[in-house]
Amino acid sequence: MIREALDEYAAASGRIFAAREQTVGGSDVGKCARQVFFEKHETDPEFGASRNPDAVDGWGARLRGTIFERHFWTPALRAKYGARLLFAGDQQETFALGFLSATPDALLTACEDDELADLGVPSLGGDGSVVLECKTIDPRARLDGPRLAHSYQAQVQMGLLHALTHYRPEWAAISYVDASFWDLTYEYPIRRDPAIFVTAQRRAAQILTARSAHELPPEGWVAGGRECERCAFSRACGNIRTAVPTQPVEPSPEFVAEIAALACRAKALEAGAERALATQRAAQQDIKDRLSANNVRRIDGDGVRLIWSAVKGRPSYDWKAIREAASAAGIDLTQFETTGAASDRLDIRVANDWRPDQQSETGE
Numbered sequence: 001m002i003r004e005a006l007d008e009y010a011a012a013s014g015r016i017f018a019a020r021e022q023t024v025g026g027s028d029v030g031k032c033a034r035q036v037f038f039e040k041h042e043t044d045p046e047f048g049a050s051r052n053p054d055a056v057d058g059w060g061a062r063l064r065g066t067i068f069e070r071h072f073w074t075p076a077l078r079a080k081y082g083a084r085l086l087f088a089g090d091q092q093e094t095f096a097l098g099f100l101s102a103t104p105d106a107l108l109t110a111c112e113d114d115e116l117a118d119l120g121v122p123s124l125g126g127d128g129s130v131v132l133e134c135k136t137i138d139p140r141a142r143l144d145g146p147r148l149a150h151s152y153q154a155q156v157q158m159g160l161l162h163a164l165t166h167y168r169p170e171w172a173a174i175s176y177v178d179a180s181f182w183d184l185t186y187e188y189p190i191r192r193d194p195a196i197f198v199t200a201q202r203r204a205a206q207i208l209t210a211r212s213a214h215e216l217p218p219e220g221w222v223a224g225g226r227e228c229e230r231c232a233f234s235r236a237c238g239n240i241r242t243a244v245p246t247q248p249v250e251p252s253p254e255f256v257a258e259i260a261a262l263a264c265r266a267k268a269l270e271a272g273a274e275r276a277l278a279t280q281r282a283a284q285q286d287i288k289d290r291l292s293a294n295n296v297r298r299i300d301g302d303g304v305r306l307i308w309s310a311v312k313g314r315p316s317y318d319w320k321a322i323r324e325a326a327s328a329a330g331i332d333l334t335q336f337e338t339t340g341a342a343s344d345r346l347d348i349r350v351a352n353d354w355r356p357d358q359q360s361e362t363g364e
Contacts, residue, residue, distance in 0.1 A: 010059040013066075024204035026102030026156035030149040031227070032220035036207050038233035047212065049236035057232070061138070064179060069105060069134045072182070073175075077106060077132070084110050088132075095160040099204040104157045106132040107167060116171060119189045126170035126192075131157050133174045139181070146174050146188040152200065154190040159197030213240055235341055242344035263348045 041047040088106035154172035178184035220227030299306040
């Protein structure tokens, strides 16, 4: 009963941005290109794709940030800075240039040159204005610095203000407020990089002019799949990514040479990644050994915060014993079976591919 009321009110309270499908926003341009393509074409019968059957468009975090910004962050900044605070609250504006757009949370003008000195910025430069971005963050989340997507968003905002207004901000400040304890605020400065803005423009154009999701790389999967866990179109993307040719043709010698070169590069990168991982683990073990020898589990100094803590093991199940017990009880477990999404496997073998772990005991 109450949940339904909250869901309906949240849907009615959401922020609506005009012509959202016609541009890629600063908050989206740093996301997986294929995911953004699916989101922009969701209702398009030709280019759209179905969401995952179990996809849930949660509104909690999004509305949390909106409410905090509207009813606390903006009034607080307005009370302190007055007319110096532009494009905030009811005065927000969306700036669009070509395929790229952004809606800054605020622009603080007429700043002292050392306004961000506490954040390590000795001089603002530009015209003394600073882009301000408001974020709320889950207290359980790890925050070592500004999120990459948020930094990208700030770069887009500064670039659009330079291109479309007379304001010349050279810095942005992103504030992260703990969603549980609002008095815990973390601020990070972002320096304008014109090259990043140019890249963002090209990226937005590439996404919105693509005629098929095939033309865009599955960047979330390439980066390790973390983004895929939250993507409502991961299944549609996976169907494209894992589609193995069913009627293969005989490749030409030129194509064989092209793929052979790519395969050799992939194997070389794989070997390099394995070596890098081993080196990283060795470095971590050195840290643990030194901490253990000095009976220390926490370090906070010289710009480093380190905590060594014990982690309880996760519960697991003896499936062999479960099957045997179910069989003895006359329970058919097949009625509970589910089939996951189809996948693929790329097996690469390169001639004379020597690896240290393949060396014989005699060293030959």
